[in-house]
Amino acid sequence: MDNKITIVSGTNRQDSLSGIVSKIYADILQSFGITANVIDLQALPENFIHTSLYDNAGKNADFNIIRKEMTQANKFVFIVPEYNGSFPGVLKTFIDGLIFPDTFKNKKCALVGISSGIQGGVLAISHLTDIFNYCGMHVLALKLKFSHINKYIQNEQITNDLYMGLMKEQAEKLISF
Numbered sequence: 024m025d026n027k028i029t030i031v032s033g034t035n036r037q038d039s040l041s042g043i044v045s046k047i048y049a050d051i052l053q054s055f056g057i058t059a060n061v062i063d064l065q066a067l068p069e070n071f072i073h074t075s076l077y078d079n080a081g082k083n084a085d086f087n088i089i090r091k092e093m094t095q096a097n098k099f100v101f102i103v104p105e106y107n108g109s110f111p112g113v114l115k116t117f118i119d120g121l122i123f124p125d126t127f128k129n130k131k132c133a134l135v136g137i138s139s140g141i142q143g144g145v146l147a148i149s150h151l152t153d154i155f156n157y158c159g160m161h162v163l164a165l166k167l168k169f170s171h172i173n174k175y176i177q178n179e180q181i182t183n184d185l186y187m188g189l190m191k192e193q194a195e196k197l198i199s200f
């Protein structure tokens with residue numbers, strides 16, 4: 024059993040609901056005795072696109088800290104907002120900036136899709152599953168899709184009992200995955 028899980032909040036939008044859901048997920052994992060660390064893409068270095076990718080890979084000291092953390096982690100949770108019917112472009116750019124294939128190969132993750140619309144990020148997490156499988160990562164079969172998430176977040180808490188129950192169920196499954 025791993026006793027540490029890294030949560031990635033999949034957007035760099037300020038004050039995102041993904042960030043709030045990530046913190047709630049971290050609390051759930053901690054209640055199960057797991058140390059959970061959140062990497063919020065909001066904290067990516069400002070100039071990351073120009074200084075951290077392709078020929079510049081490994082050259083941005085601030086991004087290298089995140090890159091190393093992603094390489095050392097064994098299990099992940101990705102909180103994935105639905106942007107234009109898929110996952111945010113910044114999340115793909117982030118993945119493109121990580122070390123291939125070591126970051127994800129033979130590792131495990133769980134996915135949570137969220138949206139203000141009706142789909143709950145179902146396509147977003149489906150698209151992401153293809154990418155992670157390509158990178159050699161195993162994706163937990165229980166994938167969560169939370170539609171109308173904006174209606175169910177109040178005071179940084181999720182008010183929907185079904186959503187909370189599903190996150191706890193997924194967290195338990197991920198811990199023993």
Ligand SMILES: Cc1cc2nc3c(=O)[nH]c(=O)nc-3n(C[C@H](O)[C@H](O)[C@H](O)COP(=O)(O)O)c2cc1C
Nearest residue numbers: 034036039040041104105106107108138139140141
């Ligand atoms: C660029 C962008 C595109 C979006 N596209 C969709 C979409 O396709 N479907 C949807 O239901 N919501 C869409 N939304 C709204 C998000 O679902 C909403 O912001 C939600 O709170 C989750 O994202 P957040 O973590 O950025 O808060 C979009 C938001 C942004 C900023």
